[in-house]
Amino acid sequence: MSIRPFAAPGLALALTAAALSACAPTTGGGLPYAGPAAFDEGDFGWSQMPGRNSIEGQVAFAQDGKTFACVGSAGLTPDTPYTRARFRTLYGSTERAAVPAAVVRARTVPDANANYSGYVRSERCENGRVRFDGLPDGGWFLIVPVTAGDAPLVLMRHVQTRGGRVVAVTL
Numbered sequence: 001m002s003i004r005p006f007a008a009p010g011l012a013l014a015l016t017a018a019a020l021s022a023c024a025p026t027t028g029g030g031l032p033y034a035g036p037a038a039f040d041e042g043d044f045g046w047s048q049m050p051g052r053n054s055i056e057g058q059v060a061f062a063q064d065g066k067t068f069a070c071v072g073s074a075g076l077t078p079d080t081p082y083t084r085a086r087f088r089t090l091y092g093s094t095e096r097a098a099v100p101a102a103v104v105r106a107r108t109v110p111d112a113n114a115n116y117s118g119y120v121r122s123e124r125c126e127n128g129r130v131r132f133d134g135l136p137d138g139g140w141f142l143i144v145p146v147t148a149g150d151a152p153l154v155l156m157r158h159v160q161t162r163g164g165r166v167v168a169v170t171l
Contacts, residue, residue, distance in 0.1 A: 039114030047078035051136030052164035070125035079139030
């Protein structure tokens with residue numbers, strides 16, 4: 001049996017594309033990883049608009065028989081190409097994570113000096129609860145530091161706001 005080269009002109013192209021996509025690095029969700037995103041202040045503008053949405057967070061995290069409590073303030077960071085790439089590196093996910101604070105601090109991110117902190121909202125976490133009000137529609141990364149008396153963890157969760165609703169999040 002003999003196979004004629006390029007007997008089906010589109011076949012060679014389809015096989016090449018399939019082979020290349022199989023080799024592409026992926027994120028945890030199976031999507032191709034696009035690499036680091038450059039900091040662009042224009043990507044954050046939407047997050048500064050007034051809105052009618054709220055996020056109510058409640059810490060109910062337990063691990064190895066220990067119940068964790070929030071410590072200090074929670075942060076709310078707008079979801080932008082830059083922050084998504086940053087969080088993928090720091091937390092290993094852009095959806096949810098529970099990572100030791102020391103591990104997060106030890107990881108290196110590209111463009112680490114980009115000043116996006118002016119767009120991060122902060123609220124005190126008290127009695128295991130935190131609330132952010134006046135949010136516009138969009139994606140956010142909720143970050144809550146927690147401890148069970150030993151080394152602190154950082155909990156991260158992606159949250160979507162829209163339609164003037166209160167989004168309840170349990171971490």
